[in-house]
Amino acid sequence: MKAHVYVTLKRTVLDAQGQTVADALKRMQYQGVEDVRQGKYFLLTLANGMAQNAAQAEVERIAREVLTNPVIEEFTYRLEA
Amino acid sequence: MKAHVYVTLKRTVLDAQGQTVADALKRMQYQGVEDVRQGKYFLLTLANGMAQNAAQAEVERIAREVLTNPVIEEFTYRLEA
Numbered sequence: 001m002k003a004h005v006y007v008t009l010k011r012t013v014l015d016a017q018g019q020t021v022a023d024a025l026k027r028m029q030y031q032g033v034e035d036v037r038q039g040k041y042f043l044l045t046l047a048n049g050m051a052q053n054a055a056q057a058e059v060e061r062i063a064r065e066v067l068t069n070p071v072i073e074e075f076t077y078r079l080e081a
Numbered sequence: 082m083k084a085h086v087y088v089t090l091k092r093t094v095l096d097a098q099g100q101t102v103a104d105a106l107k108r109m110q111y112q113g114v115e116d117v118r119q120g121k122y123f124l125l126t127l128a129n130g131m132a133q134n135a136a137q138a139e140v141e142r143i144a145r146e147v148l149t150n151p152v153i154e155e156f157t158y159r160l161e162a
Contacts, residue, residue, distance in 0.1 A: 006122050008124065021123070021147075021148075030147070031128075032127050032135070032139050033127060033143065034126045036124070038121065038122065039122040039124070040120075041088075042102070042117060043118040043119075043120070044117055045114070045115045045117070046114060054113070058111065058113050058114075062111055062114065066111070067102075
């Protein structure tokens, strides 16, 4: 089973990196992009035969305790069989 | 419309950052994670009223030409109305 974890800065936190990408795109004449937010992406490969429930609990725990800084970041995740 | 772009190192490229996270998880006694790959995540906000076709073409172009280093990275993306 695979778990996709997406970690982004909270909406209220200034995303300088994303802003820089957005500015660069504008300068380079790319059309139609109004805003860019940048985050991190983790692809976790889980042990075979792990139950859906157990996997969900473990991935949530890892994302919350290790991959995310709860002061400024939030996460979403998606499991894939 | 929003575009989610995920940029990851190609399978054949050593992902030192992901490996470090995987080792740390093992050391910290988290169960069931066999491998970690780390990548970048971009959330692009597109101009209102952009046609699906145009949005798809533009996002693909931006991902290919700006967000990804084609020598070592690859990307996937997803549009969201």
